[in-house]
Amino acid sequence: xxxxxxxxxxxxxxxxxxxxxxxxxxxxxxxxxxxxxxxxxxxxxxxxxxxxxxxxxxxxxxxxxxxxxxxxxxxxxxxxxxxxxxxxxxxxxxxxxxxxxxxxxxxxxxxxxxxxxxxxxxxxxxxxxxxxxxxxxxxxxxxxxxxxxxxxx
Amino acid sequence: xxxxxxxxxxxxxxxxxxxxxxxxxxxxxxxxxxxxxxxxxxxxxxxxxxxxxxxxxxxxxxxxxxxxxxxxxxxxxxxxxxxxxxxxxxxxxxxxxxxxxxxxxxxxxxxxxxxxxxxxxxxxxxxxxxxxxxxxxxxxxxxxxxxxxxxxxxxxxxxxxxxxxxxxxxxxxxxxxxxxxxxxxxxxxxxxxxxxxxxxxxxxxxxxxxxxxxxxxxxxxxxxxxxxxxxxxxxxxxxxxxxxxxxxxxxxxxxxxxxxxxxxxxxxxxxxxxxxxxxxxxxxxxxxxxxxxxxxxxxxxxxxxxxxxxxxxxxxxxxxxxxxxxxxxxxxxxxxxxxxxxxxxxxxxxxxxxxxxxxxxxxxxxxxxxxxxxxxxxxxxxxxxxxxxxxxxxxxxxxxxxxxxxxxxxxxxxxxxxxxxxxxxxxxxxxxxxxxxxxxxxxxxxxxxxxxxxxxxxxxxxxxxxxxxxxxxxxxxxxxxxxxxxxxxxxxxxxxxxxxx
Numbered sequence: 001x002x003x004x005x006x007x008x009x010x011x012x013x014x015x016x017x018x019x020x021x022x023x024x025x026x027x028x029x030x031x032x033x034x035x036x037x038x039x040x041x042x043x044x045x046x047x048x049x050x051x052x053x054x055x056x057x058x059x060x061x062x063x064x065x066x067x068x069x070x071x072x073x074x075x076x077x078x079x080x081x082x083x084x085x086x087x088x089x090x091x092x093x094x095x096x097x098x099x100x101x102x103x104x105x106x107x108x109x110x111x112x113x114x115x116x117x118x119x120x121x122x123x124x125x126x127x128x129x130x131x132x133x134x135x136x137x138x139x140x141x142x143x144x145x146x147x148x149x150x151x152x153x
Numbered sequence: 154x155x156x157x158x159x160x161x162x163x164x165x166x167x168x169x170x171x172x173x174x175x176x177x178x179x180x181x182x183x184x185x186x187x188x189x190x191x192x193x194x195x196x197x198x199x200x201x202x203x204x205x206x207x208x209x210x211x212x213x214x215x216x217x218x219x220x221x222x223x224x225x226x227x228x229x230x231x232x233x234x235x236x237x238x239x240x241x242x243x244x245x246x247x248x249x250x251x252x253x254x255x256x257x258x259x260x261x262x263x264x265x266x267x268x269x270x271x272x273x274x275x276x277x278x279x280x281x282x283x284x285x286x287x288x289x290x291x292x293x294x295x296x297x298x299x300x301x302x303x304x305x306x307x308x309x310x311x312x313x314x315x316x317x318x319x320x321x322x323x324x325x326x327x328x329x330x331x332x333x334x335x336x337x338x339x340x341x342x343x344x345x346x347x348x349x350x351x352x353x354x355x356x357x358x359x360x361x362x363x364x365x366x367x368x369x370x371x372x373x374x375x376x377x378x379x380x381x382x383x384x385x386x387x388x389x390x391x392x393x394x395x396x397x398x399x400x401x402x403x404x405x406x407x408x409x410x411x412x413x414x415x416x417x418x419x420x421x422x423x424x425x426x427x428x429x430x431x432x433x434x435x436x437x438x439x440x441x442x443x444x445x446x447x448x449x450x451x452x453x454x455x456x457x458x459x460x461x462x463x464x465x466x467x468x469x470x471x472x473x474x475x476x477x478x479x480x481x482x483x484x485x486x487x488x489x490x491x492x493x494x495x496x497x498x499x500x501x502x503x504x505x506x507x508x509x510x511x512x513x514x515x516x517x518x519x520x521x522x523x524x525x526x527x528x529x530x531x532x533x534x535x536x537x538x539x540x541x542x543x544x545x546x547x548x549x550x551x552x553x554x555x556x557x558x559x560x561x562x563x564x565x566x567x568x569x570x571x572x573x574x575x576x577x578x579x580x581x582x583x584x585x586x587x588x589x590x591x592x593x594x595x596x597x598x599x600x601x602x603x604x605x606x607x608x609x610x611x612x613x614x615x616x617x618x619x620x621x622x623x624x625x626x627x628x629x630x631x632x633x634x635x636x637x638x639x640x641x642x643x644x645x646x647x648x649x650x651x652x653x654x
Binding site: 010012036040041045073079082087089091093105109115116121125 | 207321323328331343346540541542545547549550556557558565566570573574599607
């Protein structure tokens with residue numbers, strides 16, 4: 001007997017779209033909707049959010065009928081090291097300054113791969129930093145402070 | 154004649170030493186990226202976008218365009234040499250190109266690809282120049298209703314070309330449109346969906362969204378299953394094709410150019426579709442179809458010409474109507490807007506040097522690619538041996554600098570991380586990011602034109618179907634939607650995308 005297969009990927013996908021649609025619909029409901037003639041700031045997004053929820057429901061319903069395979073591996077280590085890199089850069093670029101912030105961001109990103117050895121990572125991050133300071137700061141003249149107030153003595 | 158003087162202006166602009174240099178940098182970077190598997194042209198342009206803002210508008214657009222068609226060349230190099238298409242549009246080239254390489258004809262295959270691409274590039278550059286003027290004249294008559302309908306056509310076409318489920322692609326477009334609306338409402342000044350963060354009042358930074366959804370998400374995907382890339386490379390010798398090869402490549406190149414040019418103009422069309430269509434046609438028309446898949450010259454020459462022609466002519470809707478035909482063109486729109494240029498029919502009138510300069514630079518860029526790439530093949534192949542884990546810290550560092558340099562807004566960097574995560578999750582849920590980006594770019598324009606059209610028609614929604622051009626455009630959109638939902642087309646479409654993976 002064939003059991004009722006539910007495609008978890010698509011079910012999740014549908015649920016996410018419904019949730020996102022609900023979020024936008026709720027947010028636009030707080031804005032002035034207006035009329036079709038004079039649309040307020042909330043009109044167009046509200047309609048779009050409803051469409052998004054509707055499509056989410058369709059995906060959710062379809063997920064019961066088809067099974068298109070499992071989710072596959074998820075790059076957890078990658079997410080853990082890649083995503084913080086720009087955040088770290090954003091948090092420290094004003095305080096530490098361009099050069100140190102970049103060095104540490106590159107270093108964090110380097111460890112996203114299991115193959116990166118520590119020494120290799122440090123050398124790579126240093127090389128990227130030197131290159132970027134020369135090219136972006138000196139040659140292109142981007143107005144970044146090379147060393148910020150936190151590291152000035 | 155107008156065309157001649159326009160082209161002369163274009164070549165004068167494009168041939169200035171600075172612009173030649175940026176064109177060269179663009180095509181070299183593009184080839185480099187095309188050669189490296191795992192990073193596509195869209196991701197690269199997204200990542201390099203910020204760097205170009207320091208340049209003159211013409212130079213930056215010339216460089217970005219160079220990256221785009223440079224990547225097509227680079228992609229075919231790896232497709233032929235190691236059976237690994239660097240770009241999805243050269244996936245077809247790998248079928249017969251790699252077989253030629255295994256037979257010891259790698260050099261000939263590379264030259265055929267390069268020469269075919271160059272021919273197609275030349276023809277389609279002229280097509281862009283010829284079509285630009287009448288289409289611009291037509292576009293100048295467009296009102297708000299027509300623009301709205303035109304954008305609907307573009308969005309619907311992007312759905313037709315997305316991988317996987319159509320419903321998901323529709324949902325991605327809607328989500329992209331909604332994300333595009335984040336920021337201050339232009340009519341009332343009310344902040345929308347900013348979650349109270351003042352830094353997002355100007356909207357989400359386009360570069361941050363593009364870098365996150367394409368660049369970061371792609372890196373994460375590559376980190377999933379780290380495999381050693383084994384480069385089993387055929388030795389490249391005998392670059393020049395034989396007389397017999399030339400004879401056999403002429404017809405496929407001509408047909409490929411025609412197919413590619415036609416498909417590139419369609420909104421949503423472009424290089425990938427063109428390459429597949431050309432391969433199918435060549436296989437059907439060939440006297441020896443059994444050769445296909447075993448190293449047929451036509452199987453390399455046709456698709457390679459087609460993808461290059463399609464890549465070039467997809468600039469037509471962008472330059473004349475301001476409507477991006479694919480994600481790369483959406484990025485170009487973003488680049489133009491940040492440079493203070495409103496894409497659309499007025500560009501040709503108000504900034505003729507920019508408009509024709511870009512067109513002329515395409516031809517110059519193609520010439521550079523032929524002259525440079527054949528001798529540089531050895532170098533490109535060496536690059537393939539760089540392990541991937543060395544690349545992405547570098548990419549992340551440049552992304553951070555680039556995004557920050559646009560507005561010096563640290564919240565843009567947080568948006569990169571957020572959209573990187575979101576983009577990766579959506580990919581895992583088998584949702585294509587391209588329609589989302591197109592929606593994001595078109596969101597504000599779509600809303601503005603909808604609202605303006607409704608005000609102009611005094612709230613009468615039939616304005617979209619009573620105005621003839623608008624009605625025709627909406628019919629096209631409807632037709633595309635109906636066609637992709639037809640069971641037979643749906644099955645065929647899935648088959649095509651299956652082959653591509």
